[in-house]
Amino acid sequence: QAQLVESGGGLVRAGGSLRLSCAVSLYPFNNYAMGWFRQAPGKEREFVGVVNWSGKRTRYGDSVAGRFTISRDNDMHAVDLQMNKLKPEDTAIYYCAATPWGDSLDRQDYEYNYWGQGTQVTVSS
Numbered sequence: 001q002a003q004l005v006e007s008g009g010g011l012v013r014a015g016g017s018l019r020l021s022c023a024v025s026l027y028p029f030n031n032y033a034m035g036w037f038r039q040a041p042g043k044e045r046e047f048v049g050v051v052n053w054s055g056k057r058t059r060y061g062d063s064v065a066g067r068f069t070i071s072r073d074n075d076m077h078a079v080d081l082q083m084n085k086l087k088p089e090d091t092a093i094y095y096c097a098a099t100p101w102g103d104s105l106d107r108q109d110y111e112y113n114y115w116g117q118g119t120q121v122t123v124s125s
Contacts, residue, residue: 009119022096
């Protein structure tokens with residue numbers, strides 16, 4: 001059974017950094033592109049970024065481009081989200097997700113079949 005488990009969330013001051021990790025039980029893992037999404041209270045789920053199956057191609061949402069970086073380790077079945085220069089508006093629950101379209105860089109959440117439970121990120125001003 002597929003399982004995605006996020007970790008690394010927490011409270012950080014504006015301008016600080018956090019690194020989220022997602023441990024993934026999907027086989028074969030390198031068939032899947034891995035995305036990160038977030039949802040703030042009262043707002044729709046927002047695309048953060050995606051990495052393709054090989055880790056060589058990425059795509060980011062406009063609000064995080066240049067500050068966030070996605071990477072993956074296919075041997076460890078893990079995908080990370082490094083978040084720098086955090087802003088209060090980055091406060092949300094962050095979810096990792098998997099799509100079987102391994103070379104896609106999909107922004108649409110409906111393209112993703114598997115989701116984690118989420119991890120809370122809170123950025124104080």
